[in-house]
Amino acid sequence: MIFFLAVPWFSMLLVAFQHAVLGALFFHSFAVEVSLVLVVFAGLRMRALQGAMLALILGLMMDCISGSGSGSYALVYAIVLLMAYLVSTHVYVENAPFLIFLTLVCGLVEGLSLLALNRMLYGTNVFYDLARFFLPQLALVSALSPFLFKVFHRMGWLHDGYVRSFERP
Amino acid sequence: MLIPKKYQFVIVIVAAIAVSVVILVIGAKGAYDTALPRKIILDVAAPMESILRAPLDGIAEIWSRYLFLVGTGEENRRLKKENDQLKNQLLQYQEGYLEGVRLQKLLALKERSEYESVPARIIGIDQKSLLKTILINRGSAHGIRKGLPVINEQGILGRIVETSWHVSRVLLISDGNSNVDAAIQGSRAQGILQGTGAGRCALKYIAKTEEVKEGDMVVSSGMTEIFPKGLLLGSVIRADKKAAGLFQTIEVAPAVDFSRMEEALVLVVPEVRKK
Numbered sequence: 001m002i003f004f005l006a007v008p009w010f011s012m013l014l015v016a017f018q019h020a021v022l023g024a025l026f027f028h029s030f031a032v033e034v035s036l037v038l039v040v041f042a043g044l045r046m047r048a049l050q051g052a053m054l055a056l057i058l059g060l061m062m063d064c065i066s067g068s069g070s071g072s073y074a075l076v077y078a079i080v081l082l083m084a085y086l087v088s089t090h091v092y093v094e095n096a097p098f099l100i101f102l103t104l105v106c107g108l109v110e111g112l113s114l115l116a117l118n119r120m121l122y123g124t125n126v127f128y129d130l131a132r133f134f135l136p137q138l139a140l141v142s143a144l145s146p147f148l149f150k151v152f153h154r155m156g157w158l159h160d161g162y163v164r165s166f167e168r169p
Numbered sequence: 170m171l172i173p174k175k176y177q178f179v180i181v182i183v184a185a186i187a188v189s190v191v192i193l194v195i196g197a198k199g200a201y202d203t204a205l206p207r208k209i210i211l212d213v214a215a216p217m218e219s220i221l222r223a224p225l226d227g228i229a230e231i232w233s234r235y236l237f238l239v240g241t242g243e244e245n246r247r248l249k250k251e252n253d254q255l256k257n258q259l260l261q262y263q264e265g266y267l268e269g270v271r272l273q274k275l276l277a278l279k280e281r282s283e284y285e286s287v288p289a290r291i292i293g294i295d296q297k298s299l300l301k302t303i304l305i306n307r308g309s310a311h312g313i314r315k316g317l318p319v320i321n322e323q324g325i326l327g328r329i330v331e332t333s334w335h336v337s338r339v340l341l342i343s344d345g346n347s348n349v350d351a352a353i354q355g356s357r358a359q360g361i362l363q364g365t366g367a368g369r370c371a372l373k374y375i376a377k378t379e380e381v382k383e384g385d386m387v388v389s390s391g392m393t394e395i396f397p398k399g400l401l402l403g404s405v406i407r408a409d410k411k412a413a414g415l416f417q418t419i420e421v422a423p424a425v426d427f428s429r430m431e432e433a434l435v436l437v438v439p440e441v442r443k444k
Contacts, residue, residue, distance in 0.1 A: 012214050085178055
């Protein structure tokens with residue numbers, strides 16, 4: 001219950017933090033997308049409903065803060081969540097190099113999905129922005145993902161939706 | 170539960186994807202129209218962002234003030250230097266302009282004069298020694314001879330007392346050794362204007378019967394043929410008939426401001442040249 005009450009506020013705080021603070025740390029050239037790592041984390045470690053809820057709300061917050069069309073990030077994060085879940089059922093994902101690799105792949109899927117969505121729905125081409133900003137920030141956030149995973153593990157209130165990977169069917 | 174446990178997760182996620190697609194489609198219809206939930210989120214998130222950014226802005230300000238100031242200091246020094254150079258340049262231009270104005274006046278004076286004249290620049294002023302003299306940058310090579318009168322747009326400066334090839338010395342009318350034949354402009358009463366050495370002159374040999382008052386103009390009378398007739402010498406500042414003797418005591422302020430001379434005109438008076 002606490003989880004469902006806390007998630008909207010936490011999501012808003014996280015998105016605002018990564019937009020304002022982490023963006024400013026890199027002179028607004030890079031946006032360190034911690035929310036992406038959290039969605040990957042949710043796909044690997046959280047229960048279905050809680051993970052989906054988190055991904056959806058995080059995506060909607062991202063849409064609002066980044067100015068994307070409503071539902072863009074929500075859809076992409078849901079796809080990333082599904083991808084991370086499917087990987088977790090087949091592969092052992094506890095080691096750091098694999099977490100980095102998985103985050104990188106999920107990030108690429110996210111980027112390509114956003115590119116396709118923007119092209120299809122709004123007719124805008126964001127390829128240049130993706131190549132110029134998205135890829136460096138993806139490399140950075142992937143490198144940070146093992147550390148971020150440890151931070152997410154320590155967040156007690158998220159345990160409401162937490163489940164160890166081996167407990168999953 | 171009817172759905173097998175291993176498919177539950179996938180089904181929930183697929184439902185989430187479906188919800189996203191619905192939101193996306195609704196959103197796409199209105200493109201970037203700010204719907205109510207977006208407005209609420211933005212209104213809540215924006216202050217949150219400001220609060221989160223505040224300490225970072227403070228750090229950024231400290232950074233820019235104290236660390237980037239190194240570069241600013243350097244730039245400031247460079248700009249100050251440039252400013253000084255520009256000030257000097259401006260001063261030079263102003264000097265050039267003022268000089269132009271003065272030379273224009275001198276040229277007008279030269280054109281008015283009936284005599285041939287040689288323009289000269291004052292290169293040295295010596296008013297603190299016993300002799301009140303100035304040096305000009307024209308000498309015998311330019312046709313300057315001893316005794317020639319020297320004037321500027323204000324009036325008579327003095328006369329040449331010494332010449333070399335390229336430099337001449339001018340004895341100012343304020344010097345005690347200077348004697349100029351003079352007359353009161355209105356009454357035509359004639360006398361001798363003699364320097365007192367203190368930046369003033371005394372008009373001598375004016376009879377007590379003559380009416381002289383403060384402000385009367387004193388001009389050259391042209392009697393000795395050194396100074397052409399009618400050139401301004403100064404103005405009366407005091408006339409006193411109380412002293413014993415036949416003549417008045419008349420104090421005259423020279424027309425020329427000796428402390429601000431820069432250019433002069435030497436009149437090549439033929440009579441003087443003959444001598």
